[in-house]
Structures are given as C-alpha cells and as structure tokens.
Amino acid sequence: LSRAFYASRWLSQTCALPIGKPRLLRKSRDGFNAKVEALMGAPLSDSAIDKGDPELPLDFSRAPKLKLIYLSSLEFKADFSGRIIERLIRHHAALGTKVRILVTDVLERDKDDTMLHRLAAEFPNVGLQEYRWRADRGAPIDEQISQLHKVHHVKMLATLADDPRRSRAIIGGRNIHDGFLFHQPIDLSRYPDLEQYGKTDGFSLNYYSNWSDFDVEFADPATVETLAAHLSTVWLRDADTNLARPFSIPVRSAGGRPSGTARHFISVPYEDGHALEDYFVELVDAAQHHIQIVNPYLNLTPKLAQAVDRALARGVRIDIVGRIDLKGDIGGKFLTALNKLFVEKYGDRINIREFKAPDVVLHSKIMMIDERLVAISSVNLNNRSFFHDSENGMMVLDPAFYTRMKPIYDDYVAHSNPVATNVTIPWAYRLLFDEDWVRQAF
Structure with a gap:
C-alpha cells in the first residue's frame, strides 16, 4: 500500500505533504x-x-x-x-x-x-x-x-x-x-x-x-500554497491538448518515509492515459484485509472490476455504503439501473448498504484501505470518472487520520440499510448497457 501511494505515474500528483489536522x-x-x-x-x-x-x-x-x-x-x-x-x-x-x-x-x-x-x-x-x-x-x-x-x-x-x-x-x-x-x-x-x-x-x-x-479543509499555509499551485497547472494547461505541466518529480529516498503524509492528485483521463484508473487498481490490488467505501455511483471500469474480483478472491473484505436508487439525479433512472447491475454482480460477495434518507442523494466519495489509507475526492466509482471527467482528491497514508475518519464512515453506516440482492432491472436497460460505449458514458 505504501509502495502504491509513493509510486511514480503519469497522474499529476504533489509530493508527500504532512497531513496535520484538517x-x-x-x-x-x-x-x-x-x-x-x-x-x-x-x-x-x-x-x-x-x-x-x-x-x-x-x-x-x-x-x-x-x-x-x-x-x-x-x-x-x-x-x-x-x-x-x-x-x-x-x-x-x-x-x-x-x-x-x-x-x-x-x-x-x-x-x-x-x-x-x-x-x-x-x-x-x-x-x-x-x-x-x-x-x-x-x-x-x-x-x-x-x-x-x-x-x-x-x-x-x-x-x-x-x-x-x-x-x-x-x-x-x-x-x-x-x-x-x-x-x-x-x-x-x-x-x-x-x-x-x-x-x-x-x-x-x-x-x-x-x-x-x-x-x-486545510489550514496549514504550506499545504494550502501547494494545493493552489497544483490547481494552477489546470488553469495554465495547454489550450489544445488540455495537458498540464508535471507538478512533481519522483526521486528515491535514502531515509525512512515519514508517517502521516498526504498527496493531492489531479486527473485528466483522456490526456494522461487513464492514470487514475491505474492508480485505483494498484490500491485495490495492494489491499490485504479491508476496503471501506462511501460512493453513490457503482459502474466499475473493466480493469477496476477485475481488481475488485482479485481482492475478493484473496479474502479482502469490501464494504460499500452507496445510494442504489438515484432518483433526482441527472439521468437518475439510468444510474439506478447501473447500480442495480453492480448489486446483481457483487451483492453476495460485497456488503452493500443503501444510504436510507429517502429524499437525500448520497454524494460523498470516500475510500479507506486496511485502516491506513484514506482517499477523499471528487472521484465516483464509475466509467465517467476514469474515462471522461477531470477529477481531484487527497490521498492520505496515516493510521491516525483513518482513526479520525472512522466515525464519519460509521455515521454513514448508521444511516444506511443492507441492500437486497434480488434486484429487478428492466430488460431495456440490460440491452442498453450491454453496449460498452454506452456504459462508458455513465
């Protein structure tokens, strides 16, 4: 997990920052x-x-x-x-x-x-x-x-x-x-x-x-300046290609790595070779015990689905608090059908819970792995985030920060109910989402 966190990749990332107490x-x-x-x-x-x-x-x-x-x-x-x-x-x-x-x-x-x-x-x-x-x-x-x-x-x-x-x-x-x-x-x-x-x-x-x-929210002056500087690479991106200049240069450290560190990332998937997808696949592959997720959109890319399958096969427990019924969102009926397809595939292997407030749409995007790594981001677990949309987030490698985040996660669990696996999906949506290019749009 530490190796994946510190690894060099085409994804635009800051160097490791002290997490402090945001x-x-x-x-x-x-x-x-x-x-x-x-x-x-x-x-x-x-x-x-x-x-x-x-x-x-x-x-x-x-x-x-x-x-x-x-x-x-x-x-x-x-x-x-x-x-x-x-x-x-x-x-x-x-x-x-x-x-x-x-x-x-x-x-x-x-x-x-x-x-x-x-x-x-x-x-x-x-x-x-x-x-x-x-x-x-x-x-x-x-x-x-x-x-x-x-x-x-x-x-x-x-x-x-x-x-x-x-x-x-x-x-x-x-x-x-x-x-x-x-x-x-x-x-x-x-x-x-x-x-x-x-x-x-x-x-x-x-x-x-x-x-x-x-x-x-971050208040440490050096961290804030670094985040603003990182965002400036998007503002100053190349107008024709949307490419931004690299923000950090990876080097090998001779000393030990500090505890309590974070890295901010910015993804432009259609220009960086789907680097964010590769990063999430590496993180899931690095999981040894437990993955906890809060995310409303569950339309995994094929590579991410394969990583999830590998994690389940080696005994990693995966818990998800989602929002299967996305009525009220743009294209809510389509998104609900995709979420149900996820439940149909994984409901007997993943502990999936539905955020239960009937007229509130879950929108949080949190992922926690092995009580050590926490991701807080704009990234949905769907094809859009990994193929189409620019995204950003903070990846934190710190057991103490996980301890701070655990009550937040527990609160989402407390406001959710187990999802039944016997979902009903209209045949029209099944036919529609059999087309890869259609699934990739959501």
Missing part, C-alpha cells in the same frame, strides 16, 4: 460555511441561512486580506449559495485580489452564465474558464457525443492570504449549488436573476436534489 466537514452547513469563512472571516448564522435571502447584509469586518482566490467546481449556480459566494468574491475582487474561477460550460444555464460573466467583466483581475472538451475533426461518433457530457469535476476552493495563517483550501465532493445546503428548493422568485428550481427527474439542467456530501 477540518472534517460532514454537515451541509459546515461545508458551505467553511467557504464563507475562508472568504469573509466568519460563518453565516443558522438564522441567516434559514431566511434564504441571497442579498442579506454581509459583514466583512473580519475578512482576511487575500492575494489569490482559486475556485474550481463542476457547477457555480446562480442561486442562494452561488450568489453569496459571488458577493464574497466580488468584495475581494474590488480590493484587487486575483481571482480564478473554473466551471463546466455544458452545465451552465443562462442565469449562471450571466452572473459569472458579469463578475469577470466588471473586474479585470477576475479570470473565468468555462470548460468544454472538443473532439478532433472527424473523430468517431462516441467521441463526438462525449463533447456533450465530458465535464470539469475538480472541486477546490483555495484562498491565499497576506497573513498565511488565514489561508485555506477546501476539497471534496460539494459543488456551488443549493442542493448541497437546503433540503428543498427555496423560494427565490423575488430575484429574477437567480434560478428557481423545478422538481424534475431525468435529463434536465433545472434539476434539484438534496445531496449529502463530505469535504475537508
């Missing part, structure tokens, strides 16, 4: 307020959030003086959450802070686009990149189609302050979207420039789900 952000409001506090110096009160007023007065008296803000997210919605974050960024932009925002173009609606473009137009120190992958001219039909669904899935807020003690970096699974903060869509009809979500299910960008997710 803040674990399990609750929705803690996750949102960590971003608010990084930008404003103080969280919003529960009463302020309950009122749901995106134009509420904001107190910047304790705000840090920032030199740089990096915000990377799948989505940055024009809703309560997005408007609050936009106002906080606007404050710093007016003071001259350099701001860099990365989002996914294909998921933006008109109001999202207008809000972000207005911010960038008003402040020359605000840069905005709306990611859209372009297939080569004459590319096969599956590549042409993937232009519509390849997304930027790297999640990070990094703020660098004049006082390094006030710098912060937050990574995990949450996007800038009210579904990560409120149980139901709030009434924003008074604000015509903001989204009023519908209660849709299927392929719609007006979707609303209430997600349960997990983030981690």
Whole structure:
C-alpha cells in the first residue's frame, strides 16, 4: 500500500505533504460555511441561512486580506449559495485580489452564465474558464457525443492570504449549488436573476436534489500554497491538448518515509492515459484485509472490476455504503439501473448498504484501505470518472487520520440499510448497457 501511494505515474500528483489536522466537514452547513469563512472571516448564522435571502447584509469586518482566490467546481449556480459566494468574491475582487474561477460550460444555464460573466467583466483581475472538451475533426461518433457530457469535476476552493495563517483550501465532493445546503428548493422568485428550481427527474439542467456530501479543509499555509499551485497547472494547461505541466518529480529516498503524509492528485483521463484508473487498481490490488467505501455511483471500469474480483478472491473484505436508487439525479433512472447491475454482480460477495434518507442523494466519495489509507475526492466509482471527467482528491497514508475518519464512515453506516440482492432491472436497460460505449458514458 505504501509502495502504491509513493509510486511514480503519469497522474499529476504533489509530493508527500504532512497531513496535520484538517477540518472534517460532514454537515451541509459546515461545508458551505467553511467557504464563507475562508472568504469573509466568519460563518453565516443558522438564522441567516434559514431566511434564504441571497442579498442579506454581509459583514466583512473580519475578512482576511487575500492575494489569490482559486475556485474550481463542476457547477457555480446562480442561486442562494452561488450568489453569496459571488458577493464574497466580488468584495475581494474590488480590493484587487486575483481571482480564478473554473466551471463546466455544458452545465451552465443562462442565469449562471450571466452572473459569472458579469463578475469577470466588471473586474479585470477576475479570470473565468468555462470548460468544454472538443473532439478532433472527424473523430468517431462516441467521441463526438462525449463533447456533450465530458465535464470539469475538480472541486477546490483555495484562498491565499497576506497573513498565511488565514489561508485555506477546501476539497471534496460539494459543488456551488443549493442542493448541497437546503433540503428543498427555496423560494427565490423575488430575484429574477437567480434560478428557481423545478422538481424534475431525468435529463434536465433545472434539476434539484438534496445531496449529502463530505469535504475537508486545510489550514496549514504550506499545504494550502501547494494545493493552489497544483490547481494552477489546470488553469495554465495547454489550450489544445488540455495537458498540464508535471507538478512533481519522483526521486528515491535514502531515509525512512515519514508517517502521516498526504498527496493531492489531479486527473485528466483522456490526456494522461487513464492514470487514475491505474492508480485505483494498484490500491485495490495492494489491499490485504479491508476496503471501506462511501460512493453513490457503482459502474466499475473493466480493469477496476477485475481488481475488485482479485481482492475478493484473496479474502479482502469490501464494504460499500452507496445510494442504489438515484432518483433526482441527472439521468437518475439510468444510474439506478447501473447500480442495480453492480448489486446483481457483487451483492453476495460485497456488503452493500443503501444510504436510507429517502429524499437525500448520497454524494460523498470516500475510500479507506486496511485502516491506513484514506482517499477523499471528487472521484465516483464509475466509467465517467476514469474515462471522461477531470477529477481531484487527497490521498492520505496515516493510521491516525483513518482513526479520525472512522466515525464519519460509521455515521454513514448508521444511516444506511443492507441492500437486497434480488434486484429487478428492466430488460431495456440490460440491452442498453450491454453496449460498452454506452456504459462508458455513465
């Protein structure tokens, strides 16, 4: 496991960092307020959030003086959450802070686009990149189609302050979207420039789900600076190829390796030879006793499925807390069918549990191996994360950090039920997902 953690690969990774004691952000409001506090110096009160007023007065008296803000997210919605974050960024932009925002173009609606473009137009120190992958001219039909669904899935807020003690970096699974903060869509009809979500299910960008997710916040100045610098390689990537410069150079160490270390990774699978898939395969192959997973999407790539089969064959116990029924997510019926295919294949060999809140969609992505290694990331266990989408996460090799994470995992287990193995999958979905190129799109 240690060898896989330290190994050199094409995957973009930092050198090993001391893990320290990062803040674990399990609750929705803690996750949102960590971003608010990084930008404003103080969280919003529960009463302020309950009122749901995106134009509420904001107190910047304790705000840090920032030199740089990096915000990377799948989505940055024009809703309560997005408007609050936009106002906080606007404050710093007016003071001259350099701001860099990365989002996914294909998921933006008109109001999202207008809000972000207005911010960038008003402040020359605000840069905005709306990611859209372009297939080569004459590319096969599956590549042409993937232009519509390849997304930027790297999640990070990094703020660098004049006082390094006030710098912060937050990574995990949450996007800038009210579904990560409120149980139901709030009434924003008074604000015509903001989204009023519908209660849709299927392929719609007006979707609303209430997600349960997990983030981690780093405050060590050297770690925050390293994470921001690593993200900058994505911002400064080659425009034609999406390739980013290598961030670390592996060397052999003459001395012993320190305990309590972490490495941040960034994956661009269609440009780095599916290096993240190879990394996860190596980690599963290195497992000796126990793999514990929290992840809602269970559509393994063939190589990862083979690694799981090998682990089970050598007696490794695998426990998964998932969300089999993904109603409410984009393409929820398709995703549910894929999860059921996973249950059908592995239900008698893997302890699979269903996150049981009926109207909350599990969105956390955690993997823990042999009580030593913990991965907190944006990575879903599906073909999308390993073939299509850019991803990032923190890999931690430290038994003490596992001990801190175990109660988080136990809480997910406590809020889940065992999954029955006798699943029903409509024949139409079975036929559809018999096609490899279709499975690879999900």
